[in-house]
Amino acid sequence: MADIKGELKISVGRLELGMHVIRLDRPWEETDFLMQGFVIHNSDTIEALARQCEFVFIETTTHDTTEYKTDRRKQKQGLFARTSKRKTPTPNRAPTLSTEDPQSPPPESRKVTYTNKISTEAELPRARDSYSSAKTSVKNIMDGIRIGRAVDMNGAREVVDDIVEGLLRNKDALAWLTKIKNKDEYTAEHSLNVSILSATFARHLGHSEIDIKKIALGGLLHDVGKASIPDEILNKEGRFNDEEYEIMKRHTVLGRNLLMSVPNKDYSSIDIAHCHHERVDGRGYPRQLKAHQIPYFAKVVGLADAYDAITSSRCYDNARASMEALDIIYKCKGVQFDEKLALEFIKCIGIYPPGSIVELKGGEVGIVINSNDKNKLKPKVLLVLDNNKKLTQEKVVDLSKTLPEKTGLDIKRELTNGSFGIYLEEYIQRGLTIKRTTPSAPQQKTLQ
Amino acid sequence: MTDTNYSEQRSQPRHLCNDQFSNSTLETDDATYQLQSINFHHQGIGLFGPERLPTTGNYAISFSCQDEDSTLQIEQLACILIYSNETEVGNQYGVRFNLDHIDQEALSKLLDIEKRLKNSEDSNGRYGLFQN
Numbered sequence: 001m002a003d004i005k006g007e008l009k010i011s012v013g014r015l016e017l018g019m020h021v022i023r024l025d026r027p028w029e030e031t032d033f034l035m036q037g038f039v040i041h042n043s044d045t046i047e048a049l050a051r052q053c054e055f056v057f058i059e060t061t062t063h064d065t066t067e068y069k070t071d072r073r074k075q076k077q078g079l080f081a082r083t084s085k086r087k088t089p090t091p092n093r094a095p096t097l098s099t100e101d102p103q104s105p106p107p108e109s110r111k112v113t114y115t116n117k118i119s120t121e122a123e124l125p126r127a128r129d130s131y132s133s134a135k136t137s138v139k140n141i142m143d144g145i146r147i148g149r150a151v152d153m154n155g156a157r158e159v160v161d162d163i164v165e166g167l168l169r170n171k172d173a174l175a176w177l178t179k180i181k182n183k184d185e186y187t188a189e190h191s192l193n194v195s196i197l198s199a200t201f202a203r204h205l206g207h208s209e210i211d212i213k214k215i216a217l218g219g220l221l222h223d224v225g226k227a228s229i230p231d232e233i234l235n236k237e238g239r240f241n242d243e244e245y246e247i248m249k250r251h252t253v254l255g256r257n258l259l260m261s262v263p264n265k266d267y268s269s270i271d272i273a274h275c276h277h278e279r280v281d282g283r284g285y286p287r288q289l290k291a292h293q294i295p296y297f298a299k300v301v302g303l304a305d306a307y308d309a310i311t312s313s314r315c316y317d318n319a320r321a322s323m324e325a326l327d328i329i330y331k332c333k334g335v336q337f338d339e340k341l342a343l344e345f346i347k348c349i350g351i352y353p354p355g356s357i358v359e360l361k362g363g364e365v366g367i368v369i370n371s372n373d374k375n376k377l378k379p380k381v382l383l384v385l386d387n388n389k390k391l392t393q394e395k396v397v398d399l400s401k402t403l404p405e406k407t408g409l410d411i412k413r414e415l416t417n418g419s420f421g422i423y424l425e426e427y428i429q430r431g432l433t434i435k436r437t438t439p440s441a442p443q444q445k446t447l448q
Numbered sequence: 449m450t451d452t453n454y455s456e457q458r459s460q461p462r463h464l465c466n467d468q469f470s471n472s473t474l475e476t477d478d479a480t481y482q483l484q485s486i487n488f489h490h491q492g493i494g495l496f497g498p499e500r501l502p503t504t505g506n507y508a509i510s511f512s513c514q515d516e517d518s519t520l521q522i523e524q525l526a527c528i529l530i531y532s533n534e535t536e537v538g539n540q541y542g543v544r545f546n547l548d549h550i551d552q553e554a555l556s557k558l559l560d561i562e563k564r565l566k567n568s569e570d571s572n573g574r575y576g577l578f579q580n
Contacts, residue, residue, distance in 0.1 A: 239503065239534065248536060277536060283498055302537075309535040323574070324487075327464055328496045328540065330575050331486050336498075336538065343577060351573050376578045413461060 007057040012050045023057035051293040103296040111206030120172040127173035134159045138188040145227035150262045160216045172370050176355035181312050195219035197304035204348035218272030219301045225255025252286050271295040276302045279336045299338045303345045321414040350376035357415045357422050363387030375400050389420050462487035463565035468514040476505045490558040492544040513561045520557045
């Protein structure tokens with residue numbers, strides 16, 4: 001019997017190993033697949049197809065293609081059915097592009113608990129240098145892409161190694177630096193902040209150092225596609241028109257294409273760049289993936305991205321405080337963000353993250369130095385203004401150690417950077433030292 | 449360094465909209481938008497959603513807040529956009545209600561909603577995730 005080549009439309013739920021996929025229900029360019037046609041060799045490929053398509057076209061080489069059109073359950077009755085049970089894709093596992101690189105939350109038994117190995121005060125100068133050099137590297141990577149170079153993956157990995165090593169020594173020092181927003185350097189700063197916040201979140205979730213680095217790399221490169229957006233749109237002051245807004249949204253596909261084109265590609269980063277704006281209610285972009293189709297690492301980075309974007313405010317108005325972003329994440333849990341991850345993210349950031357400027361109930365103003373993992377509402381605060389908002393002798397108060405009746409020392413609200421003339425930049429520049437305000441000899445004392 | 453002229457843009461804190469607070473419907477002359485209600489004060493509300501709103505035009509907002517006994521419904525209350533932060537992750541808007549010509553019944557509903565949200569707010573850190 002001569003083989004007759006043909007094609008058959010088939011639902012992705014019915015795909016099996018060995019089938020030859022020749023066409024999809026959408027253009028190949030809109031998917032993660034490098035090859036435009038392939039034989040399915042493993043279940044990960046089926047999962048990747050399930051994530052991106054509803055049906056595909058397979059090549060048929062038999063004389064009778066109608067057999068696939070019949071109910072497969074009927075075909076699989078009898079002995080054949082027992083010997084060829086298809087491995088069904090696990091719906092809850094986030095499918096990935098790599099077979100060696102499964103993305104998933106760490107199982108309870110393998111969660112890592114991290115503790116700070118060094119104080120925030122001691123780590124801050126090193127963190128400041130790391131942040132500054134990382135920002136330069138990110139700018140260079142983006143500038144390189146603009147002039148036609150490939151994404152510098154080695155440079156990006158070096159940045160991530162430095163960030164993650166710092167975070168593993170102390171999780172609070174780099175968090176301070178993410179609070180400073182410079183509108184002129186938004187894209188580079190945002191990429192770096194998302195990398196730091198994603199890695200901090202991954203540390204909080206108990207991921208291994210290897211996974212933290214993968215997530216941090218994906219966070220750093222999540223917006224790399226913006227380097228392909230025309231400067232006049234990217235740097236536009238004021239509101240985008242509808243056309244410009246749609247062009248901006250293309251950065252996910254552009255980023256995926258850029259990261260796919262490098263020789264030493266990182267599949268997690270490709271997933272993250274492509275999927276970080278997908279929503280669990282299926283209304284995200286670019287592909288309106290369903291919750292179970294969104295790669296886990298993209299969900300993790302998507303939260304950090306949202307938090308930094310909301311607290312940054314690119315052009316239009318002043319940045320808002322952290323609580324505004326947490327309110328949005330909380331209210332959009334299960335709609336835009338994965339519910340469990342959203343709640344964990346809020347726990348990770350806490351109500352008053354390090355570097356927050358806060359007003360106490362008694363009226364004093366201070367800066368949060370360290371978050372307190374056991375009681376996020378009572379961090380250690382450097383008090384700088386008295387209850388009349390006048391400069392005062394600076395002192396450090398550990399709110400978790402104050403007496404319950406001293407309610408004046410509870411935090412009333414978070415303020416934005418610059419409130420009452422308090423600028424974080426000044427404190428980062430000078431280091432976390434107590435400034436003596438006595439009229440005679442000014443002295444500085446390192447915090448203990 | 450001290451800036452005594454500094455004042456918060458928002459004079460009153462907004463309370464987190466609880467699960468009994470509906471999405472908000474914002475109507476303009478020619479379109480209707482559904483947005484997630486984020487936080488609320490009787491003078492205004494924070495909204496978030498994937499769609500962009502036109503920045504000019506007349507708006508009317510509707511939402512409701514339930515509790516065990518009753519539902520407080522606000523229908524087509526005139527309002528203005530006072531803040532917008534449009535990002536790739538979603539669009540954030542601050543809305544101020546026009547209270548100049550509001551009737552007493554609607555105003556008392558707004559105040560009651562605020563009271564309900566204040567009472568339902570977790571004293572241990574707003575989201576009920578942190579212990580004092």
